[in-house]
Structures are given as structure tokens and as C-alpha cells.
Amino acid sequence: MAVYAWVGKFLKADLTHYKTVVESSEPLVRRFIGGRGVGQWLLFNSLRSGIDPLSPDNIIVFGTGPLTGTMAPASRMSVDLKNVYTNGVLSSSVGGHIGPELKYAGFDFLVLQGASKRPVYLFVNDGRAEFRDASHLWGESTWRTEDILRKELGDPRIRVASIGPAGENLAKPACIIVDKARAAGRGGSGAVMGSKRLKALVVRGTGPVDVAQPNRFMEEVERVWRKLDENQSVSARRKYGTRASLPSANHLGFLGARNFQDDYWDDMKIERVRQEILNERYEKRKLACFNCPLHCSHLYKIDSGPYAGLMCEGFQMNVDWDFSAKLDIDDPEALIKINAVCNELGLDIDNTSAPVAWAFELFEKGIVGSAETDGLELKWGDSKMVIELIWKIARREGFGKILAEGSRRASEIIGRGSERYVSHIKGQDSIEALRSDKGWALGCVVATRGGGHLNGAFQSHRTPHAGNPHSYDLKAEAVFWFEKFKAAVDMLGICYFTTVWSDRGLLDQDDLAQLFSAATGIQVDGEQLINVGLQVHNVEKAFNTLHAGFSRRDDYPPERFMTEPVKSGPNRGEKLDRENWNMMLDQYYTIHGWDPETGWQRSECLDKLGLVEVKQRLRQENKLLC
Numbered sequence: 001m002a003v004y005a006w007v008g009k010f011l012k013a014d015l016t017h018y019k020t021v022v023e024s025s026e027p028l029v030r031r032f033i034g035g036r037g038v039g040q041w042l043l044f045n046s047l048r049s050g051i052d053p054l055s056p057d058n059i060i061v062f063g064t065g066p067l068t069g070t071m072a073p074a075s076r077m078s079v080d081l082k083n084v085y086t087n088g089v090l091s092s093s094v095g096g097h098i099g100p101e102l103k104y105a106g107f108d109f110l111v112l113q114g115a116s117k118r119p120v121y122l123f124v125n126d127g128r129a130e131f132r133d134a135s136h137l138w139g140e141s142t143w144r145t146e147d148i149l150r151k152e153l154g155d156p157r158i159r160v161a162s163i164g165p166a167g168e169n170l171a172k173p174a175c176i177i178v179d180k181a182r183a184a185g186r187g188g189s190g191a192v193m194g195s196k197r198l199k200a201l202v203v204r205g206t207g208p209v210d211v212a213q214p215n216r217f218m219e220e221v222e223r224v225w226r227k228l229d230e231n232q233s234v235s236a237r238r239k240y241g242t243r244a245s246l247p248s249a250n251h252l253g254f255l256g257a258r259n260f261q262d263d264y265w266d267d268m269k270i271e272r273v274r275q276e277i278l279n280e281r282y283e284k285r286k287l288a289c290f291n292c293p294l295h296c297s298h299l300y301k302i303d304s305g306p307y308a309g310l311m312c313e314g315f316q317m318n319v320d321w322d323f324s325a326k327l328d329i330d331d332p333e334a335l336i337k338i339n340a341v342c343n344e345l346g347l348d349i350d351n352t353s354a355p356v357a358w359a360f361e362l363f364e365k366g367i368v369g370s371a372e373t374d375g376l377e378l379k380w381g382d383s384k385m386v387i388e389l390i391w392k393i394a395r396r397e398g399f400g401k402i403l404a405e406g407s408r409r410a411s412e413i414i415g416r417g418s419e420r421y422v423s424h425i426k427g428q429d430s431i432e433a434l435r436s437d438k439g440w441a442l443g444c445v446v447a448t449r450g451g452g453h454l455n456g457a458f459q460s461h462r463t464p465h466a467g468n469p470h471s472y473d474l475k476a477e478a479v480f481w482f483e484k485f486k487a488a489v490d491m492l493g494i495c496y497f498t499t500v501w502s503d504r505g506l507l508d509q510d511d512l513a514q515l516f517s518a519a520t521g522i523q524v525d526g527e528q529l530i531n532v533g534l535q536v537h538n539v540e541k542a543f544n545t546l547h548a549g550f551s552r553r554d555d556y557p558p559e560r561f562m563t564e565p566v567k568s569g570p571n572r573g574e575k576l577d578r579e580n581w582n583m584m585l586d587q588y589y590t591i592h593g594w595d596p597e598t599g600w601q602r603s604e605c606l607d608k609l610g611l612v613e614v615k616q617r618l619r620q621e622n623k624l625l626c
Contacts, residue, residue: 004212005066005519006034011107011129013122015196016056016114020129025108033516034065036091036490037536038109039080043089044539044614046113049546049621053082053188054170054195056115062102062161062201063109065493069100069209071221072515073228074292074495077102077178084172084188085351085406085428086450088544092186093454093490095289096179098159098203105205116197121149121162123202134199138168141344142177149202161201164346166394167194171404173351173393177343181297181313182289185348186428187449212521220514224507228293233503238286240275241296242317242497247274249317252461252469253436253571255325258380259357260423260560263433264569269330273320278332287313294497300336307337315339321431322353327360327386334383341387345394354429355403355410356389361421368414374398423558425451426550432457434561436571439466439475442584443482445557448540454496456483464504470571472580476587485509487533492516535609541594541601542614545623552599555585595625602626 003026010025028038039061051057061080068075077099083090102110106127119134137145146160159179166174167190174190175183211217228234236244249255250270253263282302288295301311315335323329323338342349362368363378370377374392376385376399392400402410407429411419423430428450434441443457456479460469467474482501489496492512499507509526517523544550557576565575589596593605602625606615618624 002212003029004210004521005070005516007103007106007108007207007209009107010109010111011124012111012113013129013131014114015112015116015120015131015198018116018120018131022107029066029108032536033488033491033532034068034108035063035076035078035493036080036093036487037532038491039063039078040089040091040536040539040543042109042111043080043082044543044617047082047547051082053084053087053192056113056196058082058192058195060112060189060192060196061109062112064099064103065491066520067515068493069103069290070211070519071218071291072492072494072519073221073225074294074498075100075290076490076493076495078490078493079176079184079189081187081189081192082547083186083428083450084191086187086426086544086548088426088448088450088548088550089540090187090189090449091490091540092175092184092189093496094161094176094178094182094184095292095495096159096182097290098161098178098201099493100290101159101203101205103205103209104207105203106207110201112196112198115195119197119199121200121202122198123153123204125204126206137199139165141165142346143180143344145200146180149200153202153204155204157204159203162199162346163190163193164344164394166346167191168199169394169396169404170194171347171393171396172406173348173355173404174346175348175351177346181343183343183348185350186452188351190346190348211519213518217515217518220518224511224515225293227511228498228506231503231505233506234294237294237296237497237502240279241298243275243320246270246317246320249320250325251570252459253566253569253574254433254440255321256433257325258328259326259361259421260433260558261361261564262567262569263435263571263574264566265325265328269324269328272330273324273332273335278336282332282336284311289495292495292498294495296497302333302336305333307333310337310340312336312340312343314343318349318431321433322349323386326353326357328380329383329386330381331383338383338387338390341390345390347390347394350431351406351429352390352393354423354431355393355405355407356386358407358410358418358421359389359399359403362414362418365421367416367418372399421560423560425558426548426554430558434557435566435574435576437469438472438576438580438584439463439469439478441557441561441576442475442588443479446479446555446588448537448544455486456480458482458501462504470574472577472584476584476591479588480591483537484530484533487536488512488530491532491536531609535611538592538601538606538609538611539614542611542618545600545618546621550599552585552589552597555599556581598625600625
């Protein structure tokens with residue numbers, strides 16, 4: 001039987017024995033479509049409970065979807081592994097061009113297992129794969145690594161996913177960097193790759209991706225591109241990137257200021273870093289991921305001052321959450337530099353900013369002093385001190401060795417009440433302000449990967465029938481829907497920003513189903529498609545139960561957001577109420593068919609979803625409710 005849209009093969013690479021094996025991907029994609037779906041299914045079936053995420057037993061799955069590398073808009077790739085922070089799941093979606101290149105090279109998925117004794121990189125080239133020595137690359141930045149590999153291989157069209165010094169040194173905030181500027185972030189993915197002594201994945205391919213119904217598929221492609229082109233939010237994103245909504249985000253309560261001491265940042269500081277200034281002073285051109293109509297990224301160049309000559313891609317809205325508001329930095333050039341340093345060192349900006357901001361607050365409150373911070377005077381807004389700490393985290397040097405463990409573990413090391421100022425979810429640093437929009441808060445907190453707004457969270461003012469942002473009503477239903485919808489998006493291998501999550505006029509489940517059906521020849525409707533997303537979400541939930549022991553007690557927000565209200569701005573006085581939070585959790589578990597008392601899955605829920613293997617494993621370990 002012909003396999004359309006998928007290549008039909010996946011590559012297993014054993015770093016311990018330096019062997020590769022090619023197998024059919026058809027059974028996997030027929031059930032879980034691709035990307036995150038297949039990645040999470042492989043994790044669930046490959047890993048025994050209790051393994052250390054940094055041990056050779058952990059695997060890394062690079063996974064494409066059936067729409068990746070086609071004319072469908074905005075290709076992405078999923079990276080799936082066991083989470084260094086939480087011991088639960090991690091699925092990270094990364095853009096750039098490496099996902100399509102992997103399919104052109106002949107593989108839907110790449111599964112990395114084991115650990116090398118020496119630094120290596122894996123070169124995947126048109127159906128072949130080989131391990132090559134990377135000793136000369138160890139210690140290099142992600143930027144230098146990519147430049148060296150392009151020169152050595154004599155091919156400027158190779159695509160590279162690499163780690164920097166942070167991943168080599170097993171710093172927990174380490175991530176995998178693609179195309180010098182795109183991060184497979186959260187969960188310590190770079191540290192896991194570093195533990196395997198794998199410096200880089202290098203991919204080159206020239207093969208085709210065939211679709212089942214070419215004429216119908218192109219009709220659907222043209223239709224959805226028109227839908228995107230005609231939407232006003234897309235026009236704003238093309239001009240201002242993800243930072244188009246910065247001022248409104250501040251007024252809606254989405255910016256946590258000075259390590260979440262407030263959820264509102266000074267409007268005058270917002271004015272100094274607004275996107276219009278970056279466009280006017282530093283932008284050289286717009287950039288985009290593969291086949292993306294949004295081109296929401298920017299190439300910046302700083303011509304004068306302490307960072308003169310710096311040219312880099314970036315930055316996105318996360319930098320505003322992470323370093324502008326959270327560390328009170330209103331110098332746009334410093335923010336460009338910080339983003340560049342994190343990319344070079346291979347650091348996830350979300351998980352890097354959190355322990356840094358926490359340390360600044362400890363310094364402000366006298367819990368730590370300069371003797372403990374290696375002589376650094378940590379004052380809000382001091383970007384030089386922030387950059388210094390970023391380097392220390394990547395090197396695991398001095399005070400940075402503590403911060404490289406993440407805020408929760410660092411607070412256990414320091415003690416002295418420092419845990420009061422940590423904001424974490426399931427052990428992973430929280431990056432989002434949560435007090436004002438209750439739907440956003442619920443989605444972030446129950447997210448399977450340990451916090452994050454991309455797996456169920458939504459902005460109430462953008463979502464029909466979700467109610468007032470300050471109300472707890474109607475939020476559980478919306479979170480449930482966005483969870484399964486996002487899983488479907490990640491399985492298909494496209495970008496979430498092109499969908500109704502960003503704007504209600506963008507691509508919905510029916511649009512995605514039409515693209516999928518024409519590409520693969522497998523006819524599904526929107527509800528059938530997102531039902532597979534619900535299956536995947538339940539696979540992740542079970543993995544967390546088995547590997548991290550998560551239950552209802554782990555679905556609560558950081559205590560600070562329940563005890564300290566917003567101090568200023570339009571949402572002044574807002575905080576999360578425990579009684580109402582419990583009400584939302586009860587509703588959320590009930591909608592899922594999970595047990596409200598424990599948060600565990602029920603046998604009936606898994607039966608309805610056809611997840612017999614998941615039910616059997618949970619039952620074997622006595623973590624299933626009948």
C-alpha cells in the first residue's frame with residue numbers, strides 16, 4: 001500500500017554502538033499521524049519507569065508530520081524526550097528548515113538512543129546516516145558549530161540542530177538550537193543531547209514528498225493561504241512579529257514584572273522596547289520558517305555602542321516575558337544581545353531567565369549577597385549582570401552552577417526561605433503571569449510538559465464562549481479543547497500561530513482535516529483529527545503518572561499567585577483563589593473522564609480512546625482508577 005505525505009521510514013541511531021537501523025514508520029503514523037503523536041507513543045513504549053533523563057536509557061525523537069515539507073503553511077518538527085526538570089514528558093515544537101530536510105533525506109522520524117563515549121555528530125544524507133567525530137566542535141557555540149560544519153561538508157544547504165556549551169555541561173536550561181535561532185525549548189533537551197555526547201544533527205536531503213491527491217491538495221493549500229492572507233492579525237504579525245501585542249499583553253496582565261512581584265510593567269518602559277523601535281533602528285529584513293506566510297521573525301544588526309557589529313535573528317515575545325518585564329530591562333540593544341547569547345550558548349530563554357530573576361529578587365531581599373553571587377551586584381535592569389549570569393549558567397561556573405539546576409532545586413540548595421520566591425509548575429520554572437486570565441492560568445498549570453502556554457492555555461478575550469478573563473467559569477471546557485487541538489497541530493507538523501489559537505479567523509480543525517485528507521488520501525473530519533490529539537494527550541498524562549508520580553496535587557499554581565495580588569495596572573487586586581481553582585480542576589478532570597480526587601485516569605476513559613496498552617501498563621503499576 002502506498003504511503004502518501006509520509007516518507008514511510010524512520011531511522012534508529014544507537015550512539016552506544018554507533019549503529020543505525022531503518023524501519024517502517026507506517027504502523028506508527030497510521031495510528032498517531034506523526035510529530036508529537038508518534039514521538040510520545042515511542043517514549044511511552046520505550047522507557048521503563050524510574051530512568052534518569054540524563055542516562056543513556058532516555059531517547060530523543062525528532063519527528064515530522066504529514067504536512068511537514070509540503071506546500072501547507074509553516075512546517076515544524078517535534079522533539080520528544082523525558083523531561084530533565086519534571087521526570088515526565090517533554091514535547092517541543094521547533095521551526096526553521098530541518099524538519100522538511102529530514103523528510104527530504106528519507107525519514108519521517110529519527111530516534112536517538114544510548115550514549116557515545118566521545119563527542120560525535122550524526123550526518124543524515126539522502127537515506128544514509130553516519131556518526132562522525134565532533135571532538136573539534138566540543139566547546140563551540142551553536143553558531144560556530146553550524147559555520148564549521150557547512151565549511152567542512154562543503155554544502156551551504158545542510159540543516160543543523162546543535163547544542164552549545166550549556167548542553168555539553170548538562171545545564172538544565174540547555175536546549176537544542178536549529179538554524180542558529182530556533183529553539184527546541186523547555187525540559188532540558190540540550191542537556192539530554194549533551195549527556196549522549198551528541199554535538200549536532202546534520203541533515204541534507206533531495207528526495208520528494210508525494211501527496212495522494214495533488215490537485216485537491218493544492219486547492220486546499222491555496223484556500224488556507226488566502227484565509228491567512230486576508231486576516232488582519234496576520235498583517236500585524238508580518239510587520240511586528242509575535243511582539244505585535246506587547247502593549248495589550250501588558251494591560252491584560254500577561255507580563256510578570258521583577259520575578260512576578262507584579263503582573264504589570266511600566267508603560268514607559270514598554271514604550272522604549274516596542275517593536276516599532278526595533279524595526280526602525282535595527283531590522284535588516286524579515287525572516288520565516290520553511291514555507292511560512294507569517295514571516296514573523298527579524299534579522300537585526302546593531303551598528304554602534306557596546307554591541308556594535310552584532311547581527312542575529314530574533315527576538316520573540318518570550319524575551320519580553322523573560323528579560324524585559326521579569327528582569328526590568330528596557331534597553332532594546334541589551335535584549336537583542338541577551339537573545340543572541342542564549343542562542344549561541346544553547347540556552348532556552350524561558351528556563352534561563354527564571355533562575356536569574358529569582359536570584360535578583362533574593363539579592364534585593366538580602367537572602368543572598370555578593371559573596372555568594374561571585375561578586376556580582378544584582379540590580380534590576382542591569383543587563384550586564386544578567387549576561388554574566390547567563391554565561392555562568394552555561395559553564396556551570398560559580399553561582400551559575402546552582403542556577404543551572406533550575407529555580408526549585410536551587411532554592412533547596414540555598415534554603416533560607418528562598419523557596420518562597422520560586423515559581424515552578426511540576427518542577428519546571430514557570431514563565432507566565434497567571435493571576436489575571438483564569439483560562440490562561442489553568443491551561444499553563446495542567447500542561448503535561450510542566451507549565452507553558454502552548455498546550456491548552458488560551459487568552460479568554462480571543463476565545464468565544466470562554467467568559468470573562470477574571471471568571472473561573474467556562475475555562476475547563478476551553479482548556480480541554482485546546483489541548484486536543486494543539487496535539488493535532490503538532491502531529492501534523494505545522495505552526496500553532498497559523499491557527500485559531502492566535503485568532504479565531506485563522507485555521508481550525510476542519511481546515512487541518514482537509515489538508516491532511518488531501519495529502520494522505522485518508523479521509524477524516526475535524527473532530528476525528530482532534531480526537532487523535534486527545535489520545536496523545538492521554539498517553540502523555542499516563543507517562544507523567546508512571547514516571548513522575550503526578551497527581552492532583554501537582555496541578556496547582558505557584559503559591560505566590562494565590563497569596564500575592566497584582567499590585568498595579570488594570571488588573572490590580574487579581575489573584576488566584578484556591579476554592580475556585582479546585583472548582584475548575586474538578587470540572588477539568590470530569591470533562592476528561594479522569595478521577596477528580598486523585599487526578600488519575602479511569603479505565604473507562606482509556607477504553608473509549610482505544611488506549612488498551614496504556615490502561616494495562618497503568619494497571620500493572622496500580623495507578624489506574626476503575
